[in-house]
Amino acid sequence: MISIDEARARILAGLRPTGNEIVPLAQAAGRVTAAPVLARVDQPPQDVSAMDGYAVRAADGREGTRLRVVGSAPAGHPWAGTLGVGEALRLFTGSIVPAGADAVLLQEDAEEADGQVAVRETVREGRHIRRRGQDFLKDVELIPRARRLTARDVGLAAAGNHPWLSVHRRPRVAILATGDEIALPGEPIPPGGIVSSNAHALAAFVAARGGVPLVVPVARDDANAIAAAAEGHGADLLITTGGVSVGTHDLVQAGLARRGLEVDFWKIAMRPGKPLMFGRLGATAVLGLPGNPVSALVCAALFALPALDALAGLPGDAPPTVPAVLATALPANDHRADHLRARLTAQPDGIALATAYSRQDSALLRMLAEADALILRAPHAPPAAARERVQVIPLAPLGL
Amino acid sequence: MISIDEARARILAGLRPTGNEIVPLAQAAGRVTAAPVLARVDQPPQDVSAMDGYAVRAADGREGTRLRVVGSAPAGHPWAGTLGVGEALRLFTGSIVPAGADAVLLQEDAEEADGQVAVRETVREGRHIRRRGQDFLKDVELIPRARRLTARDVGLAAAGNHPWLSVHRRPRVAILATGDEIALPGEPIPPGGIVSSNAHALAAFVAARGGVPLVVPVARDDANAIAAAAEGHGADLLITTGGVSVGTHDLVQAGLARRGLEVDFWKIAMRPGKPLMFGRLGATAVLGLPGNPVSALVCAALFALPALDALAGLPGDAPPTVPAVLATALPANDHRADHLRARLTAQPDGIALATAYSRQDSALLRMLAEADALILRAPHAPPAAARERVQVIPLAPLGL
Numbered sequence: 001m002i003s004i005d006e007a008r009a010r011i012l013a014g015l016r017p018t019g020n021e022i023v024p025l026a027q028a029a030g031r032v033t034a035a036p037v038l039a040r041v042d043q044p045p046q047d048v049s050a051m052d053g054y055a056v057r058a059a060d061g062r063e064g065t066r067l068r069v070v071g072s073a074p075a076g077h078p079w080a081g082t083l084g085v086g087e088a089l090r091l092f093t094g095s096i097v098p099a100g101a102d103a104v105l106l107q108e109d110a111e112e113a114d115g116q117v118a119v120r121e122t123v124r125e126g127r128h129i130r131r132r133g134q135d136f137l138k139d140v141e142l143i144p145r146a147r148r149l150t151a152r153d154v155g156l157a158a159a160g161n162h163p164w165l166s167v168h169r170r171p172r173v174a175i176l177a178t179g180d181e182i183a184l185p186g187e188p189i190p191p192g193g194i195v196s197s198n199a200h201a202l203a204a205f206v207a208a209r210g211g212v213p214l215v216v217p218v219a220r221d222d223a224n225a226i227a228a229a230a231e232g233h234g235a236d237l238l239i240t241t242g243g244v245s246v247g248t249h250d251l252v253q254a255g256l257a258r259r260g261l262e263v264d265f266w267k268i269a270m271r272p273g274k275p276l277m278f279g280r281l282g283a284t285a286v287l288g289l290p291g292n293p294v295s296a297l298v299c300a301a302l303f304a305l306p307a308l309d310a311l312a313g314l315p316g317d318a319p320p321t322v323p324a325v326l327a328t329a330l331p332a333n334d335h336r337a338d339h340l341r342a343r344l345t346a347q348p349d350g351i352a353l354a355t356a357y358s359r360q361d362s363a364l365l366r367m368l369a370e371a372d373a374l375i376l377r378a379p380h381a382p383p384a385a386a387r388e389r390v391q392v393i394p395l396a397p398l399g400l
Numbered sequence: 401m402i403s404i405d406e407a408r409a410r411i412l413a414g415l416r417p418t419g420n421e422i423v424p425l426a427q428a429a430g431r432v433t434a435a436p437v438l439a440r441v442d443q444p445p446q447d448v449s450a451m452d453g454y455a456v457r458a459a460d461g462r463e464g465t466r467l468r469v470v471g472s473a474p475a476g477h478p479w480a481g482t483l484g485v486g487e488a489l490r491l492f493t494g495s496i497v498p499a500g501a502d503a504v505l506l507q508e509d510a511e512e513a514d515g516q517v518a519v520r521e522t523v524r525e526g527r528h529i530r531r532r533g534q535d536f537l538k539d540v541e542l543i544p545r546a547r548r549l550t551a552r553d554v555g556l557a558a559a560g561n562h563p564w565l566s567v568h569r570r571p572r573v574a575i576l577a578t579g580d581e582i583a584l585p586g587e588p589i590p591p592g593g594i595v596s597s598n599a600h601a602l603a604a605f606v607a608a609r610g611g612v613p614l615v616v617p618v619a620r621d622d623a624n625a626i627a628a629a630a631e632g633h634g635a636d637l638l639i640t641t642g643g644v645s646v647g648t649h650d651l652v653q654a655g656l657a658r659r660g661l662e663v664d665f666w667k668i669a670m671r672p673g674k675p676l677m678f679g680r681l682g683a684t685a686v687l688g689l690p691g692n693p694v695s696a697l698v699c700a701a702l703f704a705l706p707a708l709d710a711l712a713g714l715p716g717d718a719p720p721t722v723p724a725v726l727a728t729a730l731p732a733n734d735h736r737a738d739h740l741r742a743r744l745t746a747q748p749d750g751i752a753l754a755t756a757y758s759r760q761d762s763a764l765l766r767m768l769a770e771a772d773a774l775i776l777r778a779p780h781a782p783p784a785a786a787r788e789r790v791q792v793i794p795l796a797p798l799g800l
Contacts, residue, residue, distance in 0.1 A: 025585055026615065029604035043765075045594060050763065074621070076581030078592035093692075094581060096592045136766050143769070151608060151800050152769040155601025155693060159594070159765055163586030181476030181494060185425055186563030192478030192496045194445060194559070201555025204429035208551060215426065221474070292493075293555060323750030350723030350751050350789075363450065365443075365559055366536050369543070369552040389750075397797060400551050 001269040003379075004337055008306055008318060010264065011278050015285055017313040018169040018236060029154050030210050031167035032313040037143035037153075040161040043135040047097040048075075051128045054088040054110055054117055055101035061123030066116045073098065088117050097129055104128035136160070146313050148210070171211040171311035174235035174284075175199045178219045178226055178242060178252060179291060197365060198241040198289075198296045205300055208399025209308040211237075219255075226255030235284050236311050239304060240277070242291035252288055256281055269379055270337045272362035273299040285311075294362040298339050298374065301398055319398050321376065321391040324354035330377065330384040338377035341367055342392065354392050371395060401669040403779075404737055408706055408718060410664065411678050415685055417713040418569040418636060429554050430610050431567035432713040437543035437553075440561040442533040447497040448475075451528045454488040454510055454517055455501035461523030466516045473498070488517050497529055504528035536560070546713050548610070571611040571711035574635035574684075575599045578619045578626055578642060578652060579691060597765060598641040598689075598696045605700055606639075608799025609708040619655075626655030635684050636711050639704060640677070642691035652688055656681055669779055670737045672762035673699040685711075694762040698739050698774065701798055719798050721776065721791040724754035730777065730784040738777035741767055742792065754792050771795060 020034040049055065060067055067088035073079040075094035083089055083100035090112075091097070091104065102125050109121035136142060142160045143153050149165070157165060177199040183189040184196055196218060203213035219229040230238055240252050253263055256279070263279035263286075273295035277288025287304060289296045301319050310316030324344060340360055344352040354375050357367050373392040377384075384390065402410075420434040449455065460467055467488035473479040475494035483489055483500035490512075491497070491504065502525050509521035536542060542560045543553050549565070557565060577599040583589040584596055596618060603613035619629040630638055640652050653663055656679070663679035663686075673695035677688025687704060689696045701719050710716030724744060740760055744752040754775050757767050773792040777784075784790065 025600055026603060029607065041589070041595060043594065044763070045589075046592070050761075073592075074580065076579060076590060076592055076621070094579075094594070130761070130763050134761070135764050142766060149604075150769070150796060151601050151604035152697060152765075152795070154604040155597040155697065156765055156769040158585045158600040159597035159693065161585050161589075161595045163584070179476060179494075180474065184563070185558045185561050189441070189445075189561075190476060192446070192473075193476055194443065194494070195441060195561045197555040197559035200425055200558040201551050203426060204549075204551035204554040207429065221476070293559065297552060297555065361450075361530070361534070363444070363530050364535050365552075365556055366542060369550070369556040395552070396550060 001267045004268060004270055004302055007266055007268050007276060008303060011287070011303055011307050012310050012316045014278065014280060015307055015310045015316070018171055018311055020166050021169045022164045023167055025154060025158055025163055025165060028149050028157070028165045028167060029151055031149055031165070031170070032210070033143055033145050033147050033149065033165065034168050034313060035166045036141045036145050037157050037160060037162060037165065039136045039138050039140050039142050042133040042138050043159055044130050044132055046132045048130050049091040049093060049095045049097055049104050049128060050130045051104060052092050052107040053128065054105040055083060055091050055097050056088045056103050056105050056123060057083060057085060057101060058103040058123055058125035060086060061103050061105055061119055063119055063122045065119045067119065069112060069115055069117050102126065148314065168313035171236045171308055172214065172234060173206045173211045173308070174214045174216055174233040174238045175202050175206070176216050176219060176229055176238060176240045178221060178240060180221045182218050184218065197293050198291070201293070201297055202239060202241070202300055202304070205304070205400050206308060209305060210312050211308050221251055223251055223255035223258065226252055227258045230256055230281065231259060237307060238281065238284050238286045240286065240288045241296045242288065253277060256286065261286060269335055270339070272339065274336070276303060292362050293365040294368045297368060297400060301374070301393065301395070301400055305398060319393045321393050323389055324352045324373070324375070324392045326384055326386055326388050326390055327353050327355035329386050330356065332383045333377040333379065333381040335379050337379050339374040339393070340377060341371040342373050342375045344372040344392070344394070354390060401667045404668060404670055404702055407666055407668050407676060408703060411687070411703055411707050412710050412716045414678065414680060415707060415710045415716070418571055418711055420566050421569050422564045423567055425554060425558055425563055425565060428549050428557070428565045428567060429551055431549055431565070431570070432610070433543055433545050433547050433549060433565065434568050434713060435566045436541045436545050437557050437560060437562060437565065439536045439538050439540050439542050442538050443535040443559055444530050444532055446532045448530050449491040449493060449495045449497055449504050449528060450530045451504060452492050452507040453528065454505040455483060455491050455497050456488045456503050456505050456523060457483060457485060457501060458503040458523055458525035460486055461503050461505055461519055463519055463522045465519045467519065469512060469515055469517050502526065546715070548714065568713035571636045571708055572614065572634060573606045573611045573708070574614045574616055574633040574638045575602050575606070576616050576619060576629055576638060576640045578621060578640060580621045582618050584618065597693050598691070601693070601697055602639055602641070602700060602704070605704070605800050606708060609705060610712050611708050621651055623651055623655035623658065626652055627658045630656055630681065631659060637707060638681065638684050638686045640686065640688045641696045642688065653677060656686060661686060669735055670739070672739065674736070676703060692762050693765040694768045697768060697800060701774070701793065701795070701800055705798060719793045721793050723789055724752045724773070724775070724792045726784055726786055726788050726790055727753050727755035729786050730756065732783045733777040733779065733781040735779050737779050739774040739793070740777060741771040742773050742775045744772040744792070744794070754790060
């Protein structure tokens with residue numbers, strides 16, 4: 001058996017980011033930059049007023065002075081002249097500060113009447129002026145490459161004058177559930193059959209991680225059927241979920257081997273889950289998950305998540321962990337890393353209380369859906385007392 | 401001036417969830433349930449084996465016994481008979497346990513040869529059997545109403561045999577930027593103009609919160625133009641962002657008043673941001689945000705987020721906060737609640753270190769894009785020392 005970290009490292013070693021495409025800014029959120037985004041303009045483009053008021057020469061702006069108002073320059077309507085001695089220009093937030101001016105007299109410190117403005121509070125040079133390029137200068141890097149774009153990044157790229165962005169193509173992920181017992185929701189359920197859940201959950205997960213899921217028809221437990229179902233999707237990644245019969249992985253392997261699968265098959269020292277297949281079928285990476293729903297989704301969090309991120313152009317980090325304290329004691333762990341389904345409860349000190357479900361059967365999908373996090377238990381971890389500190393993987397932030 | 405909480409409460413009081421629609425399960429992730437999802441089947445549908453092995457009668461399964469193998473029942477191929485005394489049925493994980501059997505002999509504890517299987521380890525009644533309905537029974541509530549569906553929920557709804565789900569319609573959100581100085585990215589920039597960033601950032605935010613954004617053309621600083629731009633979108637919510645001139649909110653109000661806007665206009669004791677407009681234009685709620693990019697996005701997190709969630713059928717909670725410790729001391733706060741842009745750094749004790757940017761100018765979009773969180777500073781908060789505990793709003797989890 002190999003460790004989770006070793007399995008993840010081997011998967012990442014077998015993956016390369018997708019190619020680049022140009023997308024409109026309006027569709028760029030959530031995509032991963034394939035190139036740094038450099039500013040194409042200075043922001044602000046020139047010195048602008050941070051407040052409503054009057055552009056003045058600082059030397060003129062002493063309390064008690066009266067200045068001649070030479071005009072008004074709302075944002076978007078700059079004044080072309082040069083401000084002379086004894087002159088003031090009406091400005092608003094965002095208005096360009098005209099040549100000659102070096103201070104802003106606040107509106108609340110001014111009294112305008114008969115084409116003149118009285119200074120009620122002495123100005124300070126440079127005060128209330130946002131300098132050209134204060135937010136960013138042309139050509140600076142606004143957004144690095146290999147960043148998943150947030151809504152704020154989209155705003156920043158817009159401000160940098162980018163109508164298009166270069167991003168990694170969304171990974172295409174074919175999802176193949178196998179098993180004679182599996183029916184699609186709403187379709188006739190065969191005798192002894194169950195309704196398929198893995199493919200739909202995995203498809204939603206792939207989409208949440210920025211991939212394009214293709215759910216292919218369920219393959220019967222037959223090597224030829226599996227081989228046929230695995231091909232023709234132009235996928236970057238094929239995720240299979242075994243049926244629940246013994247040897248299903250062998251069947252998936254046997255089927256894909258007929259199409260030239262180069263395969264690694266591992267037993268991983270973990271629970272839930274254990275067998276994992278990783279390989280390559282031509283241009284498509286293949287990740288074989290267990291058929292059990294909880295095992296499939298926990299393995300997806302641990303292995304499909306970094307794989308999807310790596311394909312999308314990100315480093316492929318393990319799912320993030322946060323500290324929590326145990327609500328109840330836990331027994332010693334065996335040689336397999338365990339991932340206990342748990343509820344999290346906020347506590348005043350900021351460290352959540354993690355309550356492991358008393359039943360950890362890997363067939364309990366309902367409990368996994370209700371769970372907030374997985375409590376990590378290292379191989380051979382000693383018994384843990386209540387209130388002991390543990391690391392947990394919160395599930396919702398994963399898109400799971 | 402009113403408080404943030406009061407403003408949020410008044411906004412929520414003016415909103416009702418959107419109506420319901422039926423969506424295919426495969427498009428339901430991220431949507432908010434409009435009705436509870438009840439199980440339509442038992443899961444497992446009958447008693448099934450949790451392991452590969454043999455179904456036996458517990459009384460027969462003593463070490464040293466030999467049982468007659470009467471058949472094999474892979475998952476999806478149940479055996480129709482009743483297991484008799486001295487008989488065993490080959491089973492696999494997920495196989496239906498036949499009538500008459502009440503124990504599973506594990507494959508590794510069995511030796512099969514010549515149509516017989518030798519018991520190498522005494523079985524325990526009920527062991528390794530997943531009982532019918534162990535995950536869930538027909539008619540139990542799998543997913544409550546008013547829950548945003550995760551990938552796991554989608555799997556659970558699938559397992560419960562739901563090809564369709566009833567969810568709230570995505571809120572339609574028209575986004576109207578106003579201002580003579582604003583150009584769209586890539587388009588000619590007028591003299592003294594800047595490139596529009598608010599509308600695109602807000603659109604990405606709305607989409608991340610499950611809404612459907614409609615970015616309408618920028619309206620010039622003219623009440624008629626604004627009135628015309630605000631209508632005809634069939635939106636549940638219209639978000640305006642002022643230009644940066646004085647009186648723009650008045651202009652938006654003046655424009656929308658011509659179409660019958662019932663308006664509330666508030667000054668909110670907060671920074672960045674202060675003026676906020678909320679009202680109703682026929683069937684459309686109207687939220688007027690400041691024009692300044694940082695103010696607009698912080699106000700979006702505080703007010704548009706609960707509004708979007710409420711429209712989508714959720715409670716409309718404030719953005720979640722987590723504790724952090726200050727990296728550096730902060731001065732006393734004035735009467736306005738402050739939201740300091742900050743970086744978060746993980747620490748061994750699990751409470752992040754929050755480092756406020758030294759410049760908090762609300763025109764610095766680049767800094768907001770880089771920030772991890774907003775440090776909350778209550779009105780009149782006394783000076784805070786380094787290492788003092790504060791509450792922060794992490795930004796990325798908001799979809800911002």
